[in-house]
Amino acid sequence: MTGWDDILDPGEKVIWQGRPDGAVVFKPANVMTFLFGLAFAGFALFWMIMASMAGGFFWMFGLIHFSVGIGISIGGLFWSAYRRRHSWYTLTNRRAFIATDLPLKGRSLHSYPITADTVLDLEEGALSTLHFAATLRRTKNGQRRVRLGFERIADGRAVYRMMRDIQRTERQEEKA
Incomplete structure (x- = not known):
């Protein structure tokens, strides 16, 4: 197979290549991470609303926490699928x-x-x-x-x- 010449050892040969399925899979751990991220973002949103009532721009400090919460919730659901979509598998007769x-x-x-x-x-x-x-x-x-x-x-x-x-x-x- 082309591209493997400088990677494989002498006598080693590729016997299988494949790719993982890239679909989003809902597992209990993913759902828990999603819910934690939503709770984190929800608290930040509540804090920003309360801080905005005091006037000024102090409420904007909550934006980073809100963004992190959204990132945690979305990343918990979609990161594994994204990683699999950008993965390739190869099996040789040794590795x-x-x-x-x-x-x-x-x-x-x-x-x-x-x-x-x-x-x-x-x-x-x-x-x-x-x-x-x-x-x-x-x-x-x-x-x-x-x-x-x-x-x-x-x-x-x-x-x-x-x-x-x-x-x-x-x-x-x-x-x-």
């Missing part, structure tokens, strides 16, 4: 690649080796999600584990089978 092209962050390409020890987790559905890696993200109170993989793909079961075949081949090579 899984996730490429993204996002504003401010730019283009990125991450590779994850598929070994005999890689834990594969398939969430089946009309659009399947296949997790095969994890990373730690910093939070206010420490860190949390975030699972990584191919999200919302149409041929999840087939890709899962390909990854299992890669693992099987590696186990056979280890025994030899």
